[in-house]
Amino acid sequence: MFLFDPFFWEVVISGLLAGVMYALVALGFVLIFKASGIFNFAQGVLALFAALTLVGFQTGQIPFAHLLEALFGLHASHWGEGMNTVLALFLSLVVMIGLAWLIVKIVLRPLVNQEGIILFMATIGLAFVLEGVGDLMWGANVKRLDVGLPEGPSDFLLDNTGMFIEKLEISAAVVAIILVVTLMIFSQYTKMGRALRAVADDHQAALSVGISLETIWWVVWSISGLVALVAGVMWGAKSGVQFSLSLIALKALPVLMLGGFTSIPGAIIGGLMIGVGEKMFEFYIGPMIGGATENWFAYMLALLFLLFRPQGLFGEKIIERV
Amino acid sequence: MSLKAVETFVTEDGRSIGPVILEVKDITLKFGGVTAIQNISFDIRGGEVRAIIGPNGAGKSSMLNVINGFYHPQEGEVWFKNELRAPMKPYQIAYQGIARTFQNIALFKGMSTLDNIMTGRFTHMSSGIFAQAWWKGAAEKEEFSNREKVEQIIDFLEIQKIRKTEVGRLPYGLQKRVELGRALAAEPRLLLLDEPMAGMNVEEKEDMSRFILDVNEEFGTTVALIEHDMGVVMDIADRVVVMDYGKKIGDGTPEEIRKNQVVIDAYLGISHD
Ligand SMILES: Nc1ncnc2c1ncn2[C@@H]1O[C@H](COP(=O)(O)OP(=O)(O)O)[C@@H](O)[C@H]1O
Numbered sequence: 001m002f003l004f005d006p007f008f009w010e011v012v013i014s015g016l017l018a019g020v021m022y023a024l025v026a027l028g029f030v031l032i033f034k035a036s037g038i039f040n041f042a043q044g045v046l047a048l049f050a051a052l053t054l055v056g057f058q059t060g061q062i063p064f065a066h067l068l069e070a071l072f073g074l075h076a077s078h079w080g081e082g083m084n085t086v087l088a089l090f091l092s093l094v095v096m097i098g099l100a101w102l103i104v105k106i107v108l109r110p111l112v113n114q115e116g117i118i119l120f121m122a123t124i125g126l127a128f129v130l131e132g133v134g135d136l137m138w139g140a141n142v143k144r145l146d147v148g149l150p151e152g153p154s155d156f157l158l159d160n161t162g163m164f165i166e167k168l169e170i171s172a173a174v175v176a177i178i179l180v181v182t183l184m185i186f187s188q189y190t191k192m193g194r195a196l197r198a199v200a201d202d203h204q205a206a207l208s209v210g211i212s213l214e215t216i217w218w219v220v221w222s223i224s225g226l227v228a229l230v231a232g233v234m235w236g237a238k239s240g241v242q243f244s245l246s247l248i249a250l251k252a253l254p255v256l257m258l259g260g261f262t263s264i265p266g267a268i269i270g271g272l273m274i275g276v277g278e279k280m281f282e283f284y285i286g287p288m289i290g291g292a293t294e295n296w297f298a299y300m301l302a303l304l305f306l307l308f309r310p311q312g313l314f315g316e317k318i319i320e321r322v
Numbered sequence: 323m324s325l326k327a328v329e330t331f332v333t334e335d336g337r338s339i340g341p342v343i344l345e346v347k348d349i350t351l352k353f354g355g356v357t358a359i360q361n362i363s364f365d366i367r368g369g370e371v372r373a374i375i376g377p378n379g380a381g382k383s384s385m386l387n388v389i390n391g392f393y394h395p396q397e398g399e400v401w402f403k404n405e406l407r408a409p410m411k412p413y414q415i416a417y418q419g420i421a422r423t424f425q426n427i428a429l430f431k432g433m434s435t436l437d438n439i440m441t442g443r444f445t446h447m448s449s450g451i452f453a454q455a456w457w458k459g460a461a462e463k464e465e466f467s468n469r470e471k472v473e474q475i476i477d478f479l480e481i482q483k484i485r486k487t488e489v490g491r492l493p494y495g496l497q498k499r500v501e502l503g504r505a506l507a508a509e510p511r512l513l514l515l516d517e518p519m520a521g522m523n524v525e526e527k528e529d530m531s532r533f534i535l536d537v538n539e540e541f542g543t544t545v546a547l548i549e550h551d552m553g554v555v556m557d558i559a560d561r562v563v564v565m566d567y568g569k570k571i572g573d574g575t576p577e578e579i580r581k582n583q584v585v586i587d588a589y590l591g592i593s594h595d
């Protein structure tokens with residue numbers, strides 16, 4: 001029976017762990033989409049930018065070192081040994097919050113009341129600008145990111161169950177779960193959280209009860225920045241901080257198609273489904289058709305899903321107005 | 323302005339209403355080539371029910387939108403509590419004590435009745451994401467007192483049964499009632515109601531009229547009301563402004579309006595339902 005096969009469970013669990021990460025990235029999209037109707041193309045680049053910033057602080061890089069060299073002939077690239085991880089994380093978060101503020105003031109405010117497609121294009125522009133700025137600030141080389149999370153396989157699980165599970169993936173999942181639960185509590189029980197849901201439901205009504213849209217956007221983009229930071233750190237710790245990190249956004253897209261663009265539970269369940277489905281497919285079907293299925297499986301699943309439930313798992317039913 | 327600010331006014335029913343709390347002066351509002359409001363002035367006195375009537379497209383909703391800051395007129399001034407109001411965002415105006423409902427219901431459809439009305443208390447909740455340490459001490463006390471206010475409103479509007487219902491699922495008439503509840507939760511100085519009884523049956527209209535009058539009498543809330551049903555208007559309004567094609571064509575007590583020939587020709591003579 002496959003249920004007693006540790007290998008089966010290994011596949012399921014590593015799928016769930018990967019799924020938590022997909023869910024996290026998708027959550028960043030959903031938050032912004034709900035609050036402002038913007039499909040944020042830059043979400044992946046935000047994760048990259050956050051990770052770059054973190055490494056920069058950690059290793060004591062001087063931001064814009066190349067630019068400073070070109071302009072003023074400064075040769076230093078580091079200001080020192082760097083700082084400890086906790087401080088670096090905190091400062092990176094501050095940078096992400098500051099960035100959110102700039103995005104609201106420079107990109108969103110001038111475009112208020114524009115069509116969704118225009119805002120979408122603005123975020124494409126934002127993605128390129130951010131990628132360029134990230135490059136200019138911290139350099140384009142691949143960087144190692146070590147935040148002190150445990151690495152290697154979990155001996156406990158290996159000895160007791162025969163499953164080979166990366167400790168890093170377990171910690172990533174734990175952190176992601178804590179983050180999601182915190183966000184849920186924040187959205188249910190705080191004034192800001194309630195305001196956030198209000199804006200997601202109806203802009204005009206939200207304004208009329210005293211909610212400032214700009215403040216809410218700032219909060220939402222800051223939260224997305226936090227989510228991006230966590231996702232960037234986890235992904236970066238696994239495979240290094242490099243520009244391909246911004247492609248994790250592509251992993252979120254099928255999750256969104258599955259879960260719906262406006263549903264937080266949808267993002268979570270969709271992420272888990274894709275994580276598990278992807279791994280199962282890769283291990284059980286993959287060998288028969290030549291492998292490398294992880295690149296396209298998620299999209300295939302999402303497309304199949306679109307055929308039968310275009311609004312996603314939890315999205316509101318779309319009824320054509322006639 | 324100065325005189326009106328202190329003078330009181332005795333209505334047809336012998337009610338004495340207070341000095342002016344809001345005055346619009348020479349407001350002109352254009353959308354491209356369309357002039358929605360043309361050089362209109364009128365005032366609203368503290369404690370009165372002020373009706374705004376007129377045919378569709380007359381500019382009534384636009385006027386409420388000017389008062390609560392959704393629209394910014396090209397010309398004219400808004401005076402509130404004896405001060406010339408600088409151009410403001412709607413959320414700032416909410417903090418000044420002006421609450422409203424919408425012609426096309428604007429509720430938080432995914433939230434319960436309770437949460438909708440609770441959100442109406444936004445301006446009474448202490449600000450800051452971090453200031454509000456979750457559920458601790460002061461925040462807890464504040465949440466409690468806000469809850470209490472919300473429960474009072476729910477009792478007052480007789481909607482206990484739908485406290486926990488998601489408002490998107492409610493029938494139209496009840497949605498209108500919840501929307502009124504959300505506006506009341508702000509404990510506004512001035513309450514703007516855009517066709518609160520549109521699409522209601524006679525019984526629902528009677529309920530709504532009663533709620534509006536009770537709010538006005540019990541809490542002294544000033545009400546500005548857009549309404550098409552002339553029976554209702556004559557019943558509950560202290561004074562009436564009549565608009566037509568963006569212009570003001572009448573302003574006075576219900577009795578004066580009923581006798582005003584211009585108003586009769588333009589509006590009262592024809593049916594509006
Ligand atoms: N946001 C807007 N954009 C363009 N035109 C508008 C807008 N709001 C109102 N109008 C126009 O202003 C005029 C008055 O509309 P409105 O204030 O809604 O009238 P009423 O509430 O009396 O029916 C109408 O011609 C309407 O088309």
Ligand SMILES: [Mg+2]
Pocket residue numbers: 382383384425
């Ligand atoms: Mg109207």
